[in-house]
Amino acid sequence: MTALRDLLARQIATEGPMNLADYMQTCLLHPEHGYYATRDPFGTAGDFITSPEISQMFGELLGLCLAQAWMDQGRPAAYLAELGPGRGTLMKDVLRVTAQIEGFPRKVVLVEASAHLRDVQAKTLVGADVTWVDHVTDLPDGPVLLVANEFFDALPIRQFMRGASGWRERHIGLDRGALAFGLTGETRIDALSHRLADTGADDVVEICPSAGPIVEDIAARVAKGGAALIIDYGDWRSLGDTFQALENHASVDPLSRPGQADLTAHVDFEALSKAAGLCQASEMTPQGVFLERLGITPRAQALARNLQAAALDAHIAAHRRLTHPEEMGSLFKAIALAPKGAPLPPGFDPARSI
DSSP: OOHHHHHHHHHHHHHOOEEHHHHHHHHHHOTTTOTTTSOOOBSTTSSBOOHHHHOHHHHHHHHHHHHHHHHHTTOOSOEEEEESOTTSHHHHHHHHHTTTSTTOOOEEEEEOOOHHHHHHHHHHTTTSEEEEESSGGGSOSSOEEEEEESOGGGSOOEEEEEOSSSEEEEEEEEETTEEEEEEOOOBOOGGGGGGGGSOOTTOEEEEOTTHHHHHHHHHHHHTTSEEEEEEEEEESSOOSOOOEEEETTEEEOTTTSTTTSEEEOOEEHHHHHHHOTTSEEBOOEEHHHHHHHHTHHHHHHHHHTTOOHHHHHHHHHHHHHHHOTTTHHHHEEEEEEEOTTSOOOTTOOBOOOO
């Protein structure tokens, strides 16, 4: 039982069932009881660990990837940006690895809604030229070198179950006072009309209403110069129920403790690519393949020369976790955005027709 659970139950009793997107939005971002408003969820002491916290190699390689894209475009007057920057660890590694590249942008803009996490990021990035904004629409216009690692998976989704000729939306209501899942009546959903051809009875499809507009905003800036790297767990096209909750690094019932667990869903990379119409999007690439193309194994070997015993074992485990197909190497995917006609950032192939 949580304070937020009581608020949600009263709201549902008064207004009726809510869709999954509204539930996620409230659980994650409620100003008093929301998950991201009340804690630092990252690392071994939190509920999950992200790639930048696993090894410095991740942020270093992304920084060098952005730097090469910047040089390939003639060193445009750009700024650095990150969506959902966590503790600021990734950006700290980017700034460190690019510090000796003459003229490389040092101005950083972080898109972060949580006041608590902004404080954490300020401590991590002390001494850096950092500005915070609430939304992607608040980013400055013009060329940008942007990274979004595990950002889109936390955006609220809606779930739909295929019926005979339409869709039933999953919602959250009350069953004898407890939060419970239910389904609406079957209806036509224009945004899913194209999925009638590749789904069958009771198949679940997820859509993320805010993801497309966010990618459109990013693409409008990248079209003027720079690049964007998007890394997250997901696949090319949504199919199946991927909504999940994590607490203390373990899966939990997403309705049991609202506000106390992280809520996520797999990212639909096809939808992201289609929203990037103002610039070019790369082929979707598994994270392990992407990092190997950028040289993570030689970098890991170089770092290993100065390590021994437990530190060496942890370093080897971190490399495996980031790249191995049975760990994050295949579950996580990456795409890049670049201006039309410009070279894609290193590590990516051109997209096939979608």
